[in-house]
Amino acid sequence: MNEHRYAGRVRGVEMSGIRKLFDAGGPDAINLGIGQPDFDTPEHIKMAAIAAIREGKTGYTPNAGIPELREAISEKFARENGLDYLPEQILVTAGGSEALHLAMEALVDPGDRVLFTDPGFVSYAALATFAGGKPEGVPLDATLHIDVERAKEQMDGARVFVLNSPANPTGAVESEESIRALVEYANDRKVTVISDEVYEHFVYEKKHVSAARFGEDVITINAASKTYAMTGWRVGYLAAPEDYIPQFLKVHQYAQACATSISQYAALAAYTGDQSPVERMREEYRARRDLLYAGLTELGFDFPRPEGAFYMFVPMGRTLIQKAVDAGVIIVPGEAFGSRAPEYARFSYATSRENLSRAIARLKRLME
Ligand SMILES: Cc1ncc(COP(=O)(O)O)c(C=O)c1O
Incomplete structure (x- = not known):
């Protein structure tokens, strides 16, 4: 070979x-x-995709996603997470994976330190490396939760802290207190928080709390994939302070153009339909x-x-x-x-x- x-x-x-x-x-x-x-x-989501195909909604969509879906996601944030994201602050992507990729590409300069928990989801270190950054694991405590004090020690001078609760691979859900402390400390030191919340609906005793409630410089990442059993449809999104969006959009525009049109209509049915x-x-x-x-x-x-x-x-x-x-x-x-x-x-x-x-x-x- x-x-x-x-x-x-x-x-x-x-x-x-x-x-x-x-x-x-x-x-x-x-x-x-x-x-x-x-x-x-779920059947009503599949039917929405079939209807989109029949109605010929099969061309490129606006790069940032169809307006109805951005609107629906904005309403979802208000309803479920207590967050006020305008539709203009939301970018629809090909799964949470692409949203993570866009965020890393647009935020990380060569040599920037990117923090995430170790053990943690496999993509964080790889995407940080592709963006030219230096991935750096933050150890967990004995209960497999983030050791807040330890994480703070690594925060100074870092560019990004990736928070993932509920977490892959541990199944740990961080407390509101920990999330608040981590976000406030990070933002105080000009560290942007990327909050990966793709498992938000699968929490069994505790309550899911969105990181963006506690700081201004937070990028929220989510997807239809796990919530609605739609991994193969490839629909995710990110939401961020408005000035970030054009920067993310550049990467998305050139690398992906738009998320699949049919899947976006399916996701619209997912977010607006029967939960x-x-x-x-x-x-x-x-x-x-x-x-x-x-x-x-x-x-x-x-x-x-x-x-x-x-x-x-x-x-x-x-x-x-x-x-x-x-x-x-x-x-x-x-x-x-x-x-x-x-x-x-x-x-x-x-x-x-x-x-x-x-x-x-x-x-x-x-x-x-
Ligand atoms: C923590 C975490 N974030 C993001 C993703 C990516 O999800 P998607 O299929 O929407 O790209 C996964 C998938 O396994 C995950 O476990």
Whole structure:
């Protein structure tokens, strides 16, 4: 095979350890590796997409997104998050992933320090590197939450702090007190906060609180992907102080043009239509969390019960992680999420209760 030349910043980034798991294991494998809802997209959302196709709404849309959707997202922010974002402050993107990418490209200069939790979502470090920045992990405390005092120590001189609550891979939900303290401290020191809230609806006991309530220099990132079981539709958005928008728009315009037109009409139905499917999904995730947590603690794993998203981050040791994967229980080793948790594995419970029970039984046999 020829060895061509590649840019160093791309070569220096590893392939995602998670995408590999999409096809992992044999026919008998139980895949708890994937971070996407196993539910189908609700019917009224699909029908809106079909109607958009039939009505010929298949061309480019305005770069920033269709006005009706920006309006609907603005109303959603007021209704659900207590935030006043004008439609002009909202940019519709191809998933939360593109929103994160735009934010990094537009904010980060070469050499800028970009902070995020380690372990944390795989994209933050890679996107910071692509933008020329220096990714820097902030360690979590023993309960897998952000250690606010520790995070503050790293904040001076940083450019961006990425906050992700509810968090991937830990399922931790940060308290209002922590979020407020982190945002106020960051903004005080001219550190922009990127708040990734894609799991906001999957919180089981605590309450989700948006970071933008506590500071002016906050970019809120969200998506239809997890909330409405729409990962493949690729619709997300960011909301920010108005002067940022043209800068983000430049990157979006040249790299993406616009989010898919049909998906935007589907998302419009999602944000303006019946919200009961979200409630039903949350209740099912809660039941699965309880089942998996009870099963794992019974096996002797000792860790705090996760409060949100659909993940559990379980301290089980490298040997057992490998044995589990070999036995067809597909879980993601902690090193996929940074350097600090190689003894942990991420379990996704976005799969049926039956699969979760089978996975627990298989682990039990391995440990006998
Ligand atoms: C924390 C977090 N942020 C953002 C995303 C990206 O979501 P999307 O599918 O909308 O690009 C994910 C997807 O797994 C995620 O876990």
